[in-house]
Amino acid sequence: AQKVTQAQTEISVVEKEDVTLDCVYETRDTTYYLFWYKQPPSGELVFLIRRNSFDEQNEISGRYSWNFQKSTSSFNFTITASQVVDSAVYFCALSEASRGSTLGRLYFGRGTQLTVWP
């Protein structure tokens, strides 16, 4: 079973619209980390945020915000007032912190292709 599910394969919005990218995860660990990465057309994976399982506070960084809810095993990402430069593939990832030899491994979702039209 997939540990990270990003149900939205593609999303298209028009500039200035708000958009939320969903991420649902599955783990039995009590200590884990959640990540979001952005992959622009140039190809590199750009780190956006890391959250540990003990910190459920929502976070805002400029136009980006993240909503972590352990009760629903979700870690959703919202872009406010989207811009064309936000067009990219966004990946959600999970790392389990108590797995011995697999400590440090990231489990990624399939990614959501976001296209922002001018």
Place this chain on the structure above:
Amino acid sequence: EAGVTQFPSHSVIEKGQTVTLRCDPISGHDNLYWYRRVMGKEIKFLLHFVKESKQDESGMPNNRFLAERTGGTYSTLKVQPAELEDSGVYFCASSHGMGDYGYTFGSGTRLTVV
């Protein structure tokens, strides 16, 4: 500091040929990871080095893939012989500590097997 460097950035080879991908991690990063994304699917873990030792290679798809990390510095991933299903983007990442989660990813190598 210099980031994680991968080369080549693109490679197109014929089925049955051999290809070697290289990753230069950030200097001083003991942990080096290889991942692969096949078109439209999730990015999947391949293996993890701690210095020159393989900590976890459970993600390697089969014995056509061979990874090495000589002297605990750069790493190579060789595919021999390449098959069509090996096409995808191969990412390398490095981190200082195994549990610090301060990963830095390279730009990836796009491998196309024809």
